[in-house]
Ligand SMILES: NS(O)(O)c1ccc(OCc2cn(-c3ccccc3)nn2)cc1
């Protein structure tokens with residue numbers, strides 16, 4: 106008999122180090138559209154991002170991340186009550202196989218990737234780190250990505266990926282970028298109280314997932330998958 110060693114390195118082991126991962130409001134989830142209630146009279150979701158400040162994209166060891174470095178921005182309304190949130194960073198999740206990259210699924214369907222714009226509650230807390238530990242501390246805008254036409258704004262990031270192939274690599278954008286251009290045209294969304302989808306899996310996120318996927322080209326998916334794999338220094 107050959108001894109079988111099952112090496113569990115994925116989410117199943119996170120509970121050992123991050124007790125929050127055993128919680129009651131863990132993300133991601135499957136959005137069962139038939140069970141979603143209508144938004145009723147929620148106020149409109151409103152956002153404003155600065156465009157011309159210098160930004161850099163970094164390889165944190167998985168996918169890529171753009172830090173906003175405290176530059177002015179605002180997200181308010183919708184499910185966020187009277188609090189004002191500020192963009193901290195935005196990043197992506199791509200799968201190892203095309204078509205299976207998103208974290209959230211909709212009626213069991215996965216998408217090619219998922220963009221997260223991470224905001225923190227500046228009305229109640231003094232820093233991202235403080236807010237990231239509070240139930241109403243963070244708000245993440247989720248954008249589902251599907252293969253279609255090339256996305257020009259996202260291309261400003263994708264074309265820099267060859268320069269951040271290893272964990273810790275960082276490169277500065279040479280042109281202005283408007284995060285609002287990463288969002289879909291129609292802004293209908295699902296929202297639910299959830300958590301960070303990666304360790305420490307803290308249950309501090311009001312999720313706002315746009316219903317309309319945004320199109321990216323097959324080449325942009327390929328480049329993300331390629332450098333995503335490299336980004337993991339595989
Ligand atoms: N993928 S996602 O958009 O859900 C997402 C968004 C942000 C994340 O931050 C990582 C993080 C959180 N904290 C933290 C610090 C202090 C207290 C609590 C947490 N440190 N690093 C992780 C996943």
Ligand SMILES: [Zn+2]
Nearest residue numbers: 196198221302
């Ligand atoms: Zn994320």
